[in-house]
Amino acid sequence: MSEEFGDAFGDDEAQSTSGGQSHAGPEPELVYSGAVEFFAELLAQSYVREVNEGAAFAWCPEWYKHPEALIRMESIWRAWEHLRLDPALGISTWWLNHADPHMRILMDKEGAFKKCAYDGHKPPSPERSALPHVVPEAGIFD
Numbered sequence: 001m002s003e004e005f006g007d008a009f010g011d012d013e014a015q016s017t018s019g020g021q022s023h024a025g026p027e028p029e030l031v032y033s034g035a036v037e038f039f040a041e042l043l044a045q046s047y048v049r050e051v052n053e054g055a056a057f058a059w060c061p062e063w064y065k066h067p068e069a070l071i072r073m074e075s076i077w078r079a080w081e082h083l084r085l086d087p088a089l090g091i092s093t094w095w096l097n098h099a100d101p102h103m104r105i106l107m108d109k110e111g112a113f114k115k116c117a118y119d120g121h122k123p124p125s126p127e128r129s130a131l132p133h134v135v136p137e138a139g140i141f142d
Contacts, residue, residue: 028081042080058108059116060122068111069106073102076099076103
């Protein structure tokens, strides 16, 4: 799954610089292979909520078929992989600044999963498939 948004997240080799010098070191090994594994093994177990059918929260069991959910879950997973290495405030920072804000948006009853039922995925209707966009005319940003 992570390949789908690889370019959006800068999957090129990361280099940290300090004083103009590059410090190439071994990248920390990932705990999870991708967003789907991360969700199934950690995040889903951490969020215990009543969802759909009269509940305050909406969720789709096939969340990975929703582009918004997939890119948000990818963001949550990547932030966790990075912040888990901070022994002081990493996990708290992750909850407060990454997991909870993204999950609040994803589970909103008017959000990405509005049409989904707990027992199955319903593809977004054409009018909800993407935000409208008109290509800017030439020279507008010059």
